[in-house]
Amino acid sequence: MNRIISVKNVSKIYRIPKNEKGFFNGIKGLLKRDAIEKVALKDVSFDITEGEVVAYIGPNGAGKSTTIKLLTGLLLPTSGHISVKGQDPFQYRKQLAQMTGVLMGQRSNLWWDLPLQDSYDLLRVIYNLDKKTYKEWSQYLIETMGIEDLLSQPVRMLSLGQRMKAEIVSIFIPKPEIVYLDEPTIGLDVVTKQKVIEFLMHINKQFHTTIILTTHDLQDVEKLCKRMILIDKSILKYDGTVSNFIKKYGNMKRVMIKSDSDNIPQLPNDFTLSEQFIDGWEFIYDQSRYKERDVLAMIAKLENVTSVSFKDPDLSLIIKNMFREDFEHVWD
Ligand SMILES: Nc1ncnc2c1ncn2[C@@H]1O[C@H](COP(=O)(O)OP(=O)(O)OP(=O)(O)O)[C@@H](O)[C@H]1O
Incomplete structure (x- = not known):
């Protein structure tokens, strides 16, 4: 299997301009801006192989979203090297966007006031997909996710769970090779969550789509991912199988x-x-x-x-215990 993502000794430092108090200091600040540095990632390295489903986990503020932004070319690393499909994601952002699906925060692929079907049809035009292939493929995705009855509804009328299912289907419409999912099951009921997990497992199995999942839901991780990368306070702490992690720290x-x-x-x-x-x-x-x-x-x-x-012990118990406020982290 081929390596599809390579992250080598990557660090990311954000520079936040200091807001000076007072009128004169404010004027001075306009001329020369002091900045506070915030280390979001420190010397992080990992590789991902085609067709892997990897959980990228860690507590709030660990650096997960920053990593996804670097991998999708939204940010440039401060140091180190990233390659996605052999390309620098920052330089080749547009080309890589064609083969990458991203589900992140408030970003949506769908048009709020249009019926869901129209949103999907628009994506066909944007991604310049052949009509026949699009029709068969989108129908397959819609049936696999079980959202046939939502197609005529305007997106704004969908419930949170319905919208998430619709959103995930939209990501797969251009047949991406790599998919980044940031908290795809947050706020979903157990049935919807299970449907989303089954959908992702099915697509990965059938089409070997590489999936990188950031989540705080460790039950999802156990169901969906063989491998996990754990990051804490900007440093990579574990990269290996979920089962070995449980054996080692459980x-x-x-x-x-x-x-x-x-x-x-x-x-x-x-x-x-x-x-x-x-x-x-x-x-x-x-x-x-x-x-x-x-x-x-x-x-x-x-x-x-x-x-x-x-x-x-299961994964959530181990992680819950590791990140207890009074817990001194014991990493090898
Ligand atoms: N644009 C930014 N400017 C300055 N600091 C930032 C910026 N984005 C993130 N940070 C800081 O970088 C660190 C890592 O943030 P990041 O969003 O990557 O964490 P995360 O693991 O995704 O957290 P969460 O689970 O809460 O989403 C945090 O300390 C955060 O405050």
């Missing part, structure tokens, strides 16, 4: 304790209360320190306990 285990009492069960200090329910509590503990039978023995001494259950 020491934490959950224990759910149900009880007739209102009193929180007293457990050792290194058990963290993670959730509280009407009839019980969930704690997280380090399974390299406590065996399941030791935990059971501790709980057996508590009064009014009605049931105990254990849950293996």
Whole structure:
């Protein structure tokens, strides 16, 4: 398989002009602008192969959107080298735009007041697609996403979930080779979310479209992506398979304790209360320190306990724990 994206030692520093207070300082500032520097990416390197589905994840402000903007040629790196399909994305932005689909923030591919079908037909004209191929391909996408009944509705009348499905279909109309999706399932109900995930999995499998997904929804990551790249405070911290990440960092285990009492069960200090329910509590503990039978023995001494259950760590638990405010990051 061919390498489609290459990012080598890329750093991005934003320069934010300092706003001087006071009239004279303001005039002085117009002549000579001091700036604050904000490092958004620091020496980041990774490659992506054709047909991969990669999750690009990390906490707020980690540098994810900045990376997508660099890959799509909206920004120029401060240092380092990026190549997408062998081209510099900043220099060849227009050419690459033909083969790249982007779903990002408030940007929309659709015309608010037009029926959805008209928006799609306009995209055919913009991308100069052959009429017959467009008709067959768009019909295929529309049926795969299950949005046939939305085509006559003006986009502004679609619900959030309907619009997201319509938006994702629009991205695939020009048959892109690479698709960047920024939070494609944010705010969607479980059924719509599942439909979007299935659609993406299907398209990737059938057409080997390379998909880069930034999301805070780690269940989506587990369903859709074999590989994840994790970035924190502008630095790449992990690049590998999701399953290896869980193996490597998944020491934490959950224990759910149900009880007739209102009193929180007293457990050792290194058990963290993670959730509280009407009839019980969930704690997280380090399974390299406590065996399941030791935990059971501790709980057996508590009064009014009605049931105990254990849950293996999943990606969201591990990441939630890693980025706890009081947590000192332990990366190798
Ligand atoms: N145009 C800009 N000018 C100055 N600083 C910026 C700009 N865009 C982003 N930043 C800063 O760069 C850092 C990385 O931002 P970025 O938007 O890439 O993060 P992110 O991982 O996408 O975050 P989120 O998950 O919240 O969307 C942040 O500290 C942010 O404040």
